[in-house]
Amino acid sequence: MNDNEIKPSTNFIRTIIDDDLKTNKYQGRVHTRFPPEPNGYLHIGHAKSICLNFGIALDYNGKCNLRFDDTNPVKEEDEYVNSIIEDVRWLGFDWGPMVLYASDYFEQMYEYAVQLIKKGKAYVDDLTADEIREYRGTLKMPGKESPYRDRSMEDNLDLFEKMRSGEFPDGSRVLRAKIDMKSGNLNMRDPVMYRILHSTHHRTGDKWCIYPMYDWAHGLEDSIEGITHSICTLEFEDHRPLYDWYLDELDIYHPQQIEFARLNLNYTVMSKRKLLQLVKEKHVSGWDDPRMPTISGMRRRGYTPEAIREFADRVGVAKANSTADIALLEHCLREDLNKRAKRVMAVLKPIKVIITNYPEDKVEELEAENNPEDASAGTRKIYFSREIYIEEDDFREDAPSKYFRLAPGKEVRLKHAYYITCEKVIKDDKTGEIIELHCSYDPKSKGGWTDDGRKVKGTLHWVSVQHAVKAEVRLYEHLFVKEFPEDNPDGTTFIEQINPESLIILKDCMVEPGLKTAKLGDRYQFLRNGYFCLDPDSIEDKLVFNRTTSLRDSWAKIEKKLES
RNA sequence: UGGGGUGUAGCCAAGUGGUAAGGCAGCGGGUUUUGGUCCCGCCAUUCGUAGGUUCGAAUCCUGCCACCCCAGCCA
Numbered sequence: 001m002n003d004n005e006i007k008p009s010t011n012f013i014r015t016i017i018d019d020d021l022k023t024n025k026y027q028g029r030v031h032t033r034f035p036p037e038p039n040g041y042l043h044i045g046h047a048k049s050i051c052l053n054f055g056i057a058l059d060y061n062g063k064c065n066l067r068f069d070d071t072n073p074v075k076e077e078d079e080y081v082n083s084i085i086e087d088v089r090w091l092g093f094d095w096g097p098m099v100l101y102a103s104d105y106f107e108q109m110y111e112y113a114v115q116l117i118k119k120g121k122a123y124v125d126d127l128t129a130d131e132i133r134e135y136r137g138t139l140k141m142p143g144k145e146s147p148y149r150d151r152s153m154e155d156n157l158d159l160f161e162k163m164r165s166g167e168f169p170d171g172s173r174v175l176r177a178k179i180d181m182k183s184g185n186l187n188m189r190d191p192v193m194y195r196i197l198h199s200t201h202h203r204t205g206d207k208w209c210i211y212p213m214y215d216w217a218h219g220l221e222d223s224i225e226g227i228t229h230s231i232c233t234l235e236f237e238d239h240r241p242l243y244d245w246y247l248d249e250l251d252i253y254h255p256q257q258i259e260f261a262r263l264n265l266n267y268t269v270m271s272k273r274k275l276l277q278l279v280k281e282k283h284v285s286g287w288d289d290p291r292m293p294t295i296s297g298m299r300r301r302g303y304t305p306e307a308i309r310e311f312a313d314r315v316g317v318a319k320a321n322s323t324a325d326i327a328l329l330e331h332c333l334r335e336d337l338n339k340r341a342k343r344v345m346a347v348l349k350p351i352k353v354i355i356t357n358y359p360e361d362k363v364e365e366l367e368a369e370n371n372p373e374d375a376s377a378g379t380r381k382i383y384f385s386r387e388i389y390i391e392e393d394d395f396r397e398d399a400p401s402k403y404f405r406l407a408p409g410k411e412v413r414l415k416h417a418y419y420i421t422c423e424k425v426i427k428d429d430k431t432g433e434i435i436e437l438h439c440s441y442d443p444k445s446k447g448g449w450t451d452d453g454r455k456v457k458g459t460l461h462w463v464s465v466q467h468a469v470k471a472e473v474r475l476y477e478h479l480f481v482k483e484f485p486e487d488n489p490d491g492t493t494f495i496e497q498i499n500p501e502s503l504i505i506l507k508d509c510m511v512e513p514g515l516k517t518a519k520l521g522d523r524y525q526f527l528r529n530g531y532f533c534l535d536p537d538s539i540e541d542k543l544v545f546n547r548t549t550s551l552r553d554s555w556a557k558i559e560k561k562l563e564s
Numbered sequence: 565u566g567g568g569g570u571g572u573a574g575c576c577a578a579g580u581g582g583u584a585a586g587g588c589a590g591c592g593g594g595u596u597u598u599g600g601u602c603c604c605g606c607c608a609u610u611c612g613u614a615g616g617u618u619c620g621a622a623u624c625c626u627g628c629c630a631c632c633c634c635a636g637c638c639a
Contacts, residue, residue, distance in 0.1 A: 140566045184567035195637035214639045238568045325575045328588045448597045528598045555599040
């Protein structure tokens with residue numbers, strides 16, 4: 001045994017599976033599923049569930065189905081099924097030969113319902129929706145039985161068939177399970193199994209006008225597919241007795257449902273309803289706005305599937321409600337990007353520097369490493385000349401004590417190039433604004449090093465003026481200013497907590513010429529600035545980059561302390 | 565006495581009767597041609613709380629407290 005061995009992450013669900021394997025409960029099978037309703041885009045919370053379910057299948061040599069829980073035609077659309085398929089695939093998972101749909105089992109479910117009716121365990125109810133609610137009772141008061149509860153089996157069969165054949169209008173009747181109107185668990189108070197909905201389904205069209213309810217359908221779907229461990233979120237815990245009741249009454253294959261706490265993340269919102277509101281009210285540019293916690297938004301932002309999977313792994317799986325820190329997500333991102341991103345130089349807020357003792361027409365080609373973390377990434381040539389751009393924030397006229405970037409009279413290193421010393425600050429006579437800096441360079445420092453032992457602490461990134469390519473850069477921050485945007489005792493809404501600086505567009509950035517050939521999906525580290533990727537808004541001659549995330553910035557911390 | 569859950573550090577989370585893993589955040593230091601990365605160190609005498617059982621309790625028992633979910637013909 002090696003002490004340094006990495007322990008595979010485990011959790012209570014895997015413990016249950018281990019036990020089931022020991023007792024041979026499912027003949028050694030492990031079969032999970034990810035069952036989204038196609039009524040919205042997937043978000044990071046779904047990613048946790050996806051990684052959990054597909055991850056278990058992978059580790060236990062089992063299977064995981066991708067199954068659309070499409071039992072409500074009024075909310076579901078093909079646009080959503082397509083985006084979900086794309087997202088799960090992008091996250092890196094496979095689900096076997098085909099995508100599955102609950103709607104493929106509608107006929108089978110109907111037959112099962114007929115069985116329950118024949119068994120005297122289900123009945124057609126003529127009560128209105130309002131009446132059903134009244135009859136259900138309250139949390140503390142028992143419900144009462146519907147007057148239609150004791151219809152004959154023949155009447156129920158006949159009525160149910162007529163429901164199916166379209167003889168009744170929406171809402172006029174439902175099929176209910178006959179269980180216990182006095183149960184402490186409201187889910188057991190004669191739950192509705194089918195409702196009438198004359199609505200076109202995205203897959204079955206107008207074939208059906210009755211649709212199964214979640215509680216009735218879901219266990220059947222799992223049973224039909226031979227799922228062993230049906231993993232879902234906590235709010236379904238008190239639906240489990242009903243899940244079990246249906247399968248037991250039907251006497252069919254019985255998976256086991258296991259519940260875990262869904263992911264919450266600070267500085268964002270996760271409910272589909274709220275995400276939809278952000279999109280509809282145009283607070284963001286769409287479901288794939290890089291500030292959204294959606295998979296498509298994160299993909300556009302530059303997140304990698306690896307980083308998301310690592311996050312899902314590290315955040316853990318348990319039953320306690322919790323809110324993960326978005327800093328952990330960002331840590332996983334940086335960890336991955338640090339290994340793979342090509343380093344390039346890009347000046348976001350340019351200020352011009354003229355190197356007065358450098359020949360006017362000279363251009364040098366210098367060698368630059370592409371990734372200090374990965375020698376196989378190789379090197380590239382960069383151009384150096386008399387006029388360059390450096391970052392506005394890398395120069396201070398009045399530098400604080402610990403500031404070791406450029407300041408009047410101070411010497412810094414230009415990464416991969418030369419040492420320069422600031423000799424003169426040129427300002428606009430009227431506005432006092434700094435126009436350019438005059439510096440001198442030390443020809444003996446080529447490559448950014450001298451052997452005289454001189455201490456040059458600061459290293460700046462730069463771009464040659466005549467070689468620079470202009471680009472637009474979009475800087476993103478948390479979408480909300482508050483850690484818990486939904487928690488507002490003052491009566492404001494989460495919309496009012498939107499961070500006005502969550503998107504800052506910089507239009508005059510100057511980047512290395514090599515970036516002209518950047519492709520979608522390429523990851524870069526703009527040296528000392530952060531990780532960036534090309535945005536699909538880029539067109540010929542107009543580069544647009546998204547900041548995926550900044551680099552950790554210990555100088556910012558020091559400066560903050562200095563101020564206080 | 566409606567029913568179902570959960571409480572371990574600022575945030576997650578292991579631990580299943582033998583004397584509190586790990587990660588993130590934070591703090592201190594070292595290396596560094598990115599104030600990045602990397603490396604080293606610090607960070608719970610205590611597990612919601614009060615009792616009890618035991619040689620020994622985060623783990624077992626009892627009471628209490630706090631928080632979350634459920635009254636869709638949504639999922």
